Amino acid sequence: MAELSRGGIDTAAVRSDFPILDQQVNGHRLVYLDSASSSQKPRAVIDAMSRYYETTHANVHRGVYAIAEEATRQYEQARVRMARFLNAPRTREVVFTKNVTEAINLVAQSWGRANLGPGDAVLLTQMEHHANLVPWLMLAAERGVELRYLPLTPDGHLDLSDLDRLLAGVKLVGVSAMSNVLGTINPVQEISEAAHAAGAVCLVDAAQMVPHMAVDVRALGCDFLGFTGHKMLGPTGIGGLWAREELLEAMPPFLGGGEMISDVRLDGFSTNEIPWKFEAGTPPIAEAIGLGAAIEYLERLGMEAVRRHEIDITGYALCSLRERHGDDLVIFGPNDPLHRGGVLSMALGEIHAHDLSQVLDQYGVCVRAGHHCAKPLMRCLGVSATARASFYVYNDRDDVDELSEALAEARKFFA
Ligand SMILES: Cc1ncc(COP(=O)(O)O)c(C=O)c1O
DSSP states (O other): OOOOOTTSOOHHHHHHTOGGGSSEETTEEOEEOBTTTOOOOOHHHHHHHHHHHHHTOOOTTTOOSHHHHHHHHHHHHHHHHHHHHTTOSOGGGEEEESSHHHHHHHIIIIIIHHHOOTTOEEEEETTOOGGGTHHHHHHHHHHOOEEEEEOBOTTSOBOOTTHHHHHTTEEEEEEESBOTTTOBBOOHHHHHHHHHHTTOEEEEEOTTTTTTSOOOHHHHTOSEEEEEGGGTTSOTTOEEEEEOHHHHHHSOOSSOSSSSEEEEETTEEEEOOTTGGGOOSSOOHHHHHHHHHHHHHHHHHOHHHHHHHHHHHHHHHHHHHHHHHGGGEEEOSOSOGGGBOSEEEEEETTOOHHHHHHHHHHTTEEOEEEOTTOHHHHHHHTOSOEEEEEOOTTOOHHHHHHHHHHHHHHHHHHO
């Protein structure tokens, strides 16, 4: 009988679905703790992509022969799956992009340029990933838009005490649903409601949330939501934007070229219907099909179980690492695993994050070291870098114990 984790996931069975995890690194079992950066891929995803290339590769929305029609069907089927996964009211509200960074740039360049100018403000937060900062900094420099930032509380939550004042004159609020550094789960529903009451739209960077818990765009009440496939068991090169139909209808195209037009003359063009209006050129077809297979895999596990599993492993990690390493180990972000995802950014004594990560690698433990594309947040935390361990469906308490053991070795090494 398979043993279920306390969260309800059979991690041994899950692990056996991921070929990459079945290997030794530096003489140790590979312990992959960098899924917040990019998750590993189950055999089902790899097979779906290979099958597509081996049996039905052709360009989509063009050919009228059988394999081209099948390629189109599979590509569009992935959109249907993604829309269902987000509980989107309509499939046509899901635009495929190459990642969440492109999705946010799409909103900034298309909606932003059409709707923002001098005197308008955009409200972001101090915990945003560069993907939800730089597109707005670019627009601010071009259009004279004012950028404001929600600050943080000492325990790594958003400080909403001044929200109403900060919202005056704001046209768009951009917020990460789950921090990639602190793990903080932000109150997106409350922020969306406040944004709407102030006459603003709300954009959610859900890169970290969509892979790890059930996301319902209707319940969140937001207007735009970006996701990225490679963090949710899917391949690289595919992500997307969900947006309310009426917003997408009104927005000008982002990139120009084939696919996104209904007619082209030498003196102008007319645009295709949504979502294709925003999908210029040959799209990432195999990648979308791989994403569809990843969604199927996650749905089989059940997103409630995925979340329960992560609460369990995160709670275990917070307790056991602190117990063993005491004050030498700082773990940033909220203490309660119910308020955070499975992302642990750490500082161990005076050891530089990169040195720590290299020593952990000697024990087969992969963690990310650096600023995690959140330099303004690093400045708030008073550090230049952290070592970040992040968990997913294939990790279990043994992996946390391996991490803890490797941290102990690092302390000895640098003592
Ligand atoms: C919160 C958040 N937003 C955006 C991104 C950017 O993702 P991508 O590089 O797939 O566009 C990441 C990736 O680390 C992230 O964690």
